[in-house]
Amino acid sequence: MQKMKWKNYLCYFVIFILLGTAVTVKPSISKAEESDVNITLLGTADIHGRFMPWDYALDGANTSGSLTQLYTVIKKVRQENPNTILVDAGDTIQGNSVELFNDQPQSPMMVAMNAMEYDAWAFGNHEFNFGLDTLKKVSEQYKGKTLAGNIYKENGERFLPAYTIVEKDGIKVGIIGMNTPMISDFEKGTDHLDGLVVKNPVEETKKAIKELEGKVDVMVGVMHMGLENENGIPGTGVQDIANACPELSAIFAAHMHKLVKKEVVNGVIITEPDKYGTHISRIDLTFTKQDGKLVLKDKTATAIPVKNTDGTTVVSDPTLEDTLTPFHEYARGDANVVVAQLKGRNLVPENEIKGIPSVQIQETPLSDFFHEVMLYYSKADVVAHQIDNDNARLDVGPIKKKDIAYNYQYALGEITV
Template sequence: MKMKLLSAAIFLAFSSPLLAADGDIHDVTILGTSDIHGHFMPWDYASDKENTRGSLSQIATKVKAIRKEQENLILVDAGDTIQGNFVETFKDEKISPMMLGFNEMDYDVWVLGNHEFDFGLKVLNRALTQFEGNALAGNIEKTDGNPFLPSYTIVERNGIKIGVIGMDTPMTQVFAEGTNRLGGMVFTNPTIEVKKVISKIKDKVDSIVLVAHMGIDNENNRSDTGVADIANANPELDAIVAGHMHVEIDKAVVNGVIITEPGKYGRSLSRIDLQFSEKNGKFTLVNKDSYTYKIQGVTSDKSMEDLYQPYHKRLRENANRKIATLTGADLVPENEVRGIPQVHVQDTGISALFQEVGFFFAPNANVIALQIDNDNAELDVGPIKAKDIAYNYQYAGGEITVYEMTGKELKAYMEWSAGYFNSVKDGDVTYSFDLKRRSSKYSTNDFFAGVTYTIDLTKPAGQRITDLNFSNGQKITMDTPIRIGMNSYRMGHLTRKGGVLENRDFPVLFDTKAIYGEEAGTIRNLAIKYLMEEKKGLYQGKTMQRWKLSGLVGYDKERKIVKDLINAGKIDILKSEDGLYTNVAAINVKDFMFASSSEANAEIMALKQKLMKATDQETIDIEQRITLINALN
């Protein structure tokens, strides 16, 4: 089950020179970051733990080392910088911590991302005035029709002129619908805007590079929301630093344009090398290449750590504020099967807590829908700290907006959510997750409160929700009026082109951000307010049974054997081929059970023969298969 990160139109090799070099050779290197989301130091402020997988201060170490080797260097960022990892704590202060770091590292270009607008234009403009490089966003128009920011800049290195174009995803305007975050500004088509810039600068520069807060493929089935569309329409581009989708791409090529993406949270650094031949004072691009550096384990830069120490100290203190005490039951049971998040396969107290918050602050809702976006959700009996709320609900911008719909539309939404799971087949002894949904940038397994229901995984996707009633037992029909409290971001996903509620327009009855404020109206902050004020610092945890999965029938003995083997570490649940995504297929015992011991022994002997030629991963798979056959027969 191989992950297909890129579309078939993208080719993953581009190494031959463009032209034969017949003059002096000069190099220009472009280093790119994206989606740092406030990770200025190797620390996760939601869990208050060190995290050396990546950060701006670690990237600074790598950039300094490369600068020593390559003087013709351009440093760019593709957006989503000033939100995330609690850096928004300082959004109303005079100094933006992320701009401090960018200026210290001498960034040349910062291209805006969609999350730059999360806190409104006042906060964004304050950061923009502090950035000492060139801030770009060529597809955003102010209300008077003038551009919000420049669309390009020309950076010269040793006589070589690089035109750098900046574009933000037009989905930003979609995400902001129903808010005033954009101040009435309009996002235009980036493919067309890039073409306009190219016609303006192509005779003034030696190479053109796009930095875009967009992934390769189109988002939500909307054309011109992916850089592949831009590359196909603009072959004059030499390279693209992409972002937004939180994936790492060393090198892809679309229509002759190199594309690289540096993942998320400062975990990777993209590098593009442009090689020019100089003849009679004219520079001609003769070769280009790209790849990414892994940042995990890189030493954090001392000067950056000194710069950020006051912010680091304040965020740690804020994270450790006690807001309540949990009594009764832990809000998340231990995983029954190692590696299968219990929070995804049974109703839990942690989802109930946030749904209670939704009902309290949006009292006109009769259904609340949300997701727990942390596989490792955990909140045990004892003190509840501010960091526990953020750890268990990681989307900083989430709010509760109440929409009016019918039971038919609610069920369509619930069926879409239930598509997170694979159907159960005879012999399956574990529930498993759909690979495409599991590998999505966004958590898409939503839970519903105010109702009771069963997800029958013996049924195909779209036909799984059964026994759907309100919590008081009243049956929900296709015409039942529903007032559903949910995140507007999710509603945008459902109503997009191709979405399960495509092109539907649902009246908005209530919005916690509109009532309580852009920051105070988030689920995180409302939960803290609820625990401190409404619950007086005391919350009673209890076992929840509002919904359940069904479908694993029979094979009780085999299920226990498999569970014990997994929990003992003798075998593992199944992962995607690249190892990034867990539990993407069920363990089916029929694959390992034989009619006789002689047949089982013959299969084991055949597997042992394969071991002699197996790769490391094949060895693991074969050894696990042998273990299962021995245990089940």
């Protein structure tokens, strides 16, 4: 009888232990269900034709930044977090001789962006430099989503969508794209915006947010605008958008060619990756489940440089570089086309004072040459220009296309007084 009692006690004890074990399993399952989800967004901007680490004006290597180098960084981040979204904030198809391919079957920028699997591309002001037909031809080669939420057709329809939704690991991310309203001024006097109306990006972002409400878990801006207002004009900087739209979790800025690792305005994180592919912005969003709902738990931002701390630079992705080599060779060939012969003397004298470029402080035959060309082709009464290259030179001998581009790298517009 006593033995039976102990057997019963032992059975009860075993059952109790088993039940206890079963009870302790439940919290661990619940914890797994409530685990965090991390979403990474990478953003490029103002690449300006740097599809490979080469300066086609100089016809020489330039490893300070390019898409092929950024792709090495992007692939590493994607390995760390498969839940990665890639966006571009514009000024993509102008600069570094990439315009050569506007009338070609393919643009190297579109080939690269497709290979890199960009999710969205918000147009910048320089996308409109060549007219709408060229923009349409080039941008239609891109397989991702193109955005320009504050540009409308005259009939009231949007020129391009204001947003797209990208889902990663169950998280729906609304990406809103806007362009600087200054394009109306930049393209004044041309037909590049014919049939289009450029609206206030602050108000258009508000409108896009309302359209996205209830459809996404988080909203991020991809804006071709700088942090601060341009020339003091309200509504031209993303600070104004952040102040008016706290629903945004973060904004990728662009346009001003500045490095902004992380700024916070009205609770909205802002980052800008400088220019020419020297950096890529990174935003990390951490979500958790609370009462069955996804909640943004944490967010942070930074900018990853192509130049390493030891002075070396990130190596190009070899596969992408191979893909782009035909475009590279074509651009180099064009840069070396001889267009004229210079006889007599060099057009820029040696610097009289070391470190002070003569071309910047005195009249030179080179500046006279540019003035004569501008007067002849513009038919204007007065012209002005800036030689923005401290090392400008044009020596006796054959003049190649790259020599002109090297000495006069950026053209501004008309000024009427």
